[in-house]
Amino acid sequence: MKRYFRMAGLCILMILGCSACGQAQIENIQSIDTAMGTVVRQSVYLTDTAFAESEEAQSQATSSVLSDITQILQNLEEQVLSWRMETSQVAAINASAGNPQGIALSGEMADILLACNQVAEDSNGALDITIGEVVRLWDIDAWASYENSTVQDTSTYVLPQESEIAEALAKSGYEKLVWNKQGEQETGDSAYVLTLPDEVQIDLGAVGKGIALDSIHAYLQECPQVCGAVISVGGSVLTYGSKNGDGAESNPWKVGIVNPLNTEENIGYLTLEGQWCVSTSGDYERYVEVDGKRYHHIIDPSTGMPADSGVRSVTILTKDGLESDALSTACFILGVEEGMELAEKYGAQALFIDANGEITMSEGMEQYFHLY
Numbered sequence: 001m002k003r004y005f006r007m008a009g010l011c012i013l014m015i016l017g018c019s020a021c022g023q024a025q026i027e028n029i030q031s032i033d034t035a036m037g038t039v040v041r042q043s044v045y046l047t048d049t050a051f052a053e054s055e056e057a058q059s060q061a062t063s064s065v066l067s068d069i070t071q072i073l074q075n076l077e078e079q080v081l082s083w084r085m086e087t088s089q090v091a092a093i094n095a096s097a098g099n100p101q102g103i104a105l106s107g108e109m110a111d112i113l114l115a116c117n118q119v120a121e122d123s124n125g126a127l128d129i130t131i132g133e134v135v136r137l138w139d140i141d142a143w144a145s146y147e148n149s150t151v152q153d154t155s156t157y158v159l160p161q162e163s164e165i166a167e168a169l170a171k172s173g174y175e176k177l178v179w180n181k182q183g184e185q186e187t188g189d190s191a192y193v194l195t196l197p198d199e200v201q202i203d204l205g206a207v208g209k210g211i212a213l214d215s216i217h218a219y220l221q222e223c224p225q226v227c228g229a230v231i232s233v234g235g236s237v238l239t240y241g242s243k244n245g246d247g248a249e250s251n252p253w254k255v256g257i258v259n260p261l262n263t264e265e266n267i268g269y270l271t272l273e274g275q276w277c278v279s280t281s282g283d284y285e286r287y288v289e290v291d292g293k294r295y296h297h298i299i300d301p302s303t304g305m306p307a308d309s310g311v312r313s314v315t316i317l318t319k320d321g322l323e324s325d326a327l328s329t330a331c332f333i334l335g336v337e338e339g340m341e342l343a344e345k346y347g348a349q350a351l352f353i354d355a356n357g358e359i360t361m362s363e364g365m366e367q368y369f370h371l372y
């Protein structure tokens, strides 16, 4: 059986079929779509409680999970994360730069920024979401993304000059943010007012996909018809529940790890049971090449240049999406030794691949990782 649904935007959706497992009938639905400027792959397993009497009602029940998730991502971008869209909270925060009154944060945004601040402190500023002006200067968002496999002419790209980088760096620094706690609040609003000095701009590109995983996870928990799912948002993957609805360990999720030296292939994969977040930061995800040299999208805030720690990719495995994404970016910048310490501090598992293709992983990662 094969059915196609139309959803907003580019979407290929197939129902792959039903499988009987004990008494329960499980249906697997999949889609590939784009949201938040990246490719979103969804594979959702529904239990027979989702199957309504009529075919039409069944179609609706199955397709709505996929479209709900796409909608969650669109809302997140438009209302919370995007620095480009005026409708977002990040845009409002950036517009407040230089206003001594500061801006009152939503509870959601306060949680995000405080978590980023903590990783910034713990990584000695390797992760720094106030790096917006430097990211703009490099024009990273205009670069072709490997995930979107967009061919882009970068022959006219002009590298930023040292003086421009120094100027942009002077407008960055997480310690420049001024936090004011104004007593506890019982509404959805937070008690925090944040003040940004003039020209400081925040950029949540390093954590956006991880935040998306957390939102999807919260949504899935409210969907009794979903027994399992694996959702990837660019280089970040959420695994949830199980394929057969009984939490059985016989059929774990497999999450491929791209070989950063040859992105056409996976170097290995993780086998995971239940809920996990896997984030990978690599120098192949978004970059330009100028005079044969690659300039990628992960900036070392201590230099304003693409990080050069000898690492080609870092994969972080943890339960929390924001944390996995924040740590993968920070660990890429810190390199193997310091990165491993940081991951350990968060109880996260880490896997580093260096320029020679050599793999270094935390002890706990060994039980999940399989080399091809």
Ligand code: ADP
Binding pocket: 126, 127, 128, 129, 130, 131, 135, 140, 203, 204, 205, 206, 207, 209, 234, 235, 236, 280, 281, 282, 285, 286, 297, 298, 299, 300, 301, 325, 328, 329, 333
């Ligand atoms: P991806 O988004 O491809 O998964 P990352 O999660 O590593 O990659 O995030 C990289 C993005 O984060 C960049 O595109 C940029 O917007 C932003 N960024 C780059 N360097 C830093 C940094 N040191 N700290 C915080 N954000 C950064």
Ligand code: MG
Binding pocket: 205, 206, 207, 279, 281, 324, 325, 326, 327, 328, 329
């Ligand atoms: Mg990241």
